[in-house]
Structures are given as C-alpha cells and as structure tokens.
Amino acid sequence: xxxxxxxxxxxxxxxxxxxxxxxxxxxxxxxxxxxxxxxxxxxxxxxxxxxxxxxxxxxxxxxxxxxxxxxxxxxxxxxxxxxxxxxxxxxxxxxxxxxxxxxxxxxxxxxxxxxxxxxxxxxxxxxxxxxxxxxxxxxxxxxxxxxxxxxxxxxxxxxxxxxxxxxxxxxxxxxxxxxxxxxxxxxxxxxxxxxxxxxxxxxxxxxxxxxxxxxxxxxxxxxxxxxxxxxxxxxxxxxxxxxxxxxxxxxxxxxxxxxxxxxxxxxxxxxxxxxxxxxxxxxxxxxxxxxxxxxxxxxxxxxxxxxxxxxxxxxxxxxxxxxxxxxxxxxxxxxxxxxxxxxxxxxxxxxxxxxxxxxxxxxxxxxxxxxxxxxxxxxxxxxxxxxxxxxxxxxxxxxxxxx
Ligand code: FEO
Numbered sequence: 094x095x096x097x098x099x100x101x102x103x104x105x106x107x108x109x110x111x112x113x114x115x116x117x118x119x120x121x122x123x124x125x126x127x128x129x130x131x132x133x134x135x136x137x138x139x140x141x142x143x144x145x146x147x148x149x150x151x152x153x154x155x156x157x158x159x160x161x162x163x164x165x166x167x168x169x170x171x172x173x174x175x176x177x178x179x180x181x182x183x184x185x186x187x188x189x190x191x192x193x194x195x196x197x198x199x200x201x202x203x204x205x206x207x208x209x210x211x212x213x214x215x216x217x218x219x220x221x222x223x224x225x226x227x228x229x230x231x232x233x234x235x236x237x238x239x240x241x242x243x244x245x246x247x248x249x250x251x252x253x254x255x256x257x258x259x260x261x262x263x264x265x266x267x268x269x270x271x272x273x274x275x276x277x278x279x280x281x282x283x284x285x286x287x288x289x290x291x292x293x294x295x296x297x298x299x300x301x302x303x304x305x306x307x308x309x310x311x312x313x314x315x316x317x318x319x320x321x322x323x324x325x326x327x328x329x330x331x332x333x334x335x336x337x338x339x340x341x342x343x344x345x346x347x348x349x350x351x352x353x354x355x356x357x358x359x360x361x362x363x364x365x366x367x368x369x370x371x372x373x374x375x376x377x378x379x380x381x382x383x384x385x386x387x388x389x390x391x392x393x394x395x396x397x398x399x400x401x402x403x404x405x406x407x408x409x410x411x412x413x414x415x416x417x418x419x420x421x422x423x424x425x426x427x428x429x430x431x432x433x434x435x436x437x438x439x440x441x442x443x444x445x446x447x448x449x450x451x452x453x454x455x456x457x458x459x460x461x462x463x464x465x466x467x468x469x470x471x472x473x474x475x476x477x478x479x480x481x482x483x484x485x486x487x488x489x490x491x492x493x494x495x496x
Pocket of ligand 1: 180182183247248266325
C-alpha cells in the first residue's frame with residue numbers, strides 16, 4: 094500500500110537493474126530554481142551476485158526509497174552504496190539507510206570531506222567506505238560498475254557510474270530535469286527537452302568548461318551509453334543522441350538570433366520602453382521575448398537566456414538604486430555566468446536616476462559584454478524617448494544577427 098503522495102513500486106529497467114527512487118510531486122523550489130512540475134530523486138539498485146545502490150534520495154523520502162528497495166532485496170543485505178554526489182537531495186537518506194545496512198560506501202575523495210561535513214554525528218570513520226576515482230571498476234558478478242569523476246557537475250565531488258554490461262550511465266545531476274512523473278523513460282512522456290534546458294540553465298550553466306572536459310573523458314574511456322539515467326526526472330533512451338548534442342551545444346555557448354527584453358516597472362514607464370524595444374527587434378526580423386520579472390520566474394528567464402544571443406535589462410530607479418526584482422535577477426545571473434552574451438540597459442527615473450548605470454555595472458560583473466550607452470528616461474517616454482527605444486531595439490537586433 095502506498096503512503097500519502099507515494100506512487101507505484103520499484104521499476105525494473107532491465108534485468109537486474111531497478112529504479113527505487115522517490116517522486117516529489119509537490120516540490121516547488123530547488124535552491125532558488127522554481128520547479129512548478131515537481132521533481133524526482135532517482136536511486137537505482139543494481140543486482141548481480143552482489144548488490145549496489147546508486148544514490149539515495151532527499152531525507153523526507155527515505156521511507157519511500159527503502160520500501161521500493163525492500164520489494165527487490167532485504168536492505169540489510171545491500172553490499173554497496175555508490176555516492177555519486179553529496180548534495181542532500183541525493184545523500185540525505187544515507188544516515189537512515191546506514192541504520193539498516195553495513196553496506197560499504199563508494200565515494201570520491203572530495204565526497205568524503207563533504208560527507209564528514211554533513212554527517213558529523215555518523216562520520217565516515219564509523220561508516221565503512223572506500224574512495225574511488227575515474228576508471229576504477231567494481232565487479233558485482235555479472236554486473237560491472239565503472240566510476241567516472243565529473244567535478245563541478247554539479248559540486249566538486251560529483252561522479253557518474255557506468256554499468257558496463259547494460260551500457261547504462263547513471264549520470265547523477267548531469268542530463269537531469271525537474272519533472273515529477275510516474276513514468277521512467279523519455280518515450281513514455283513525450284518531449285522533455287524544455288525541462289532539460291531549464292535544468293541545464295539553472296544548475297550547470299556555470300560549469301561549461303568542466304562539462305567539455307567530461308566529454309573528453311567519456312571518449313577516452315570509450316563510454317557509449319545506450320541509456321542515460323540521471324538522478325532527477327526521466328531516463329534518456331529514445332532521445333539520447335538529442336540530449337547529448339544539446340549538452341555539447343550548451344557547453345559551447347551556441348546561441349541563435351534571439352533577443353530577450355527583461356524588465357520590471359514601477360509606474361509603467363519602463364514597461365512602455367520595454368514594449369517599444371521588443372516591437373522594434375521583431376520589426377527587424379529577429380525573435381524576441383518580453384519577460385516581466387514579476388510575471389516570470391528567474392529560472393524560466395534563464396532557460397530563455399540559454400540560446401539567446403543578446404538581451405536588454407530594464408529597471409526603474411527606486412531610492413537611487415535598482416528595482417528589487419531586477420537586483421534579484423542580476424545576482425542570480427552573475428552566479429550562473431552565461432557565456433558569449435551581449436546586453437544593454439534601460440529604464441525610467443524621477444529625479445536622481447542611477448539604475449541604468451548600476452545594471453550596466455552588474456552586467457559587466459556577470460561577464461556580459463555591455464552595449465553602451467543604455468537609455469535612461471525621465472518620468473515618461475514620449476515620442477523623442479520612444480525614438481531612443483527604437484534605436485536600442487535596432488542595436489539589439491543587429492547584435493543578434495552578428496553572432
Ligand atoms: Fe541534484 Fe547537485 O544535486
């Protein structure tokens with residue numbers, strides 16, 4: 094019988110390989126990433142002559158995972174726990190699991206430091222563990238696991254695990270998507286590329302260099318998966334080639350002729366400017382998206398940012414500074430460090446002004462090439478100021494066409 098919110102049992106993916114994770118139907122926020130469709134924490138159980146659990150789940154879901162494991166084996170008989178990543182959405186249930194099993198933990202050296210930080214009361218000294226590194230193998234008897242360090246995808250300790258015989262790559266955060274679904278495969282749910290793009294933009298965007306290195310290591314180890322099983326969302330099988338190509342394009346910072354006009358407004362003036370700029374970009378034959386910061390989540394805006402060549406940020410001046418939503422967005426943007434972007438600033442003010450200059454400085458701090466000067470309009474834009482907005486729109490469209 095299911096407990097509240099728990100849907101379905103363990104799922105056999107192929108002989109001896111099971112999904113035993115948890116579905117977070119009501120998860121709506123992942124450290125600042127808005128997840129309107131929930132998410133999953135995927136754990137996988139590999140059964141050869143010996144058994145290994147690959148990753149655990151976020152702590153409130155430990156019981157759900159343990160019940161699914163129990164449908165296949167007695168958890169106390171588990172031989173190994175592979176900790177691909179110590180972030181609590183994957184390692185949170187370790188303590189609960191370790192109460193039931195003496196399974197040896199396999200983890201990267203960097204992971205051990207983090208484990209000792211999160212589980213000081215349990216500590217790795219009391220838990221049987223062994224560090225593994227790229228290329229190490231574990232023979233479970235008829236199933237062989239190969240470990241592959243993937244530092245910064247998403248934390249320094251991140252690792253992936255390849256099941257050699259079935260050619261399944263357990264990719265942890267890599268290739269994930271935040272979707273809650275009772276289905277396990279891409280071909281069962283339709284196109285999830287938009288969710289994969291939003292996940293990449295909000296989680297992995299700053300790590301394009303480690304990602305390019307990771308692809309080189311995959312080639313060196315001749316790892317050619319038939320399935321990629323991340324720790325969030327669905328497993329890639331039908332669209333495997335598509336997601337690999339998309340990741341290479343995103344890591345290389347490939348963009349298209351697309352402009353974003355991102356703004357907030359106090360008394361409507363900055364919005365009038367945003368509309369005029371967007372209208373002009375469109376008239377120049379370039380795709381445009383108009384994104385009000387109080388109507389769109391920053392996670393959604395970052396997804397749109399992924400393949401946009403150019404963007405504009407509009408802020409009214411409030412108390413000599415930025416409008417709060419614009420400040421929030423610029424801080425988030427700086428953390429995600431988008432590559433190969435150009436941008437300009439605009440906004441309205443009453444007396445002192447100043448927001449446009451701050452936006453320009455923050456864009457530079459985020460590593461964005463700033464097209465100066467931006468445009469600052471006093472009180473309300475009329476025809477002369479609207480002409481200035483049209484010029485910005487032309488400038489944005491031209492920059493998008495240049496890339
Ligand atoms: Fe899904 Fe970096 O945790």
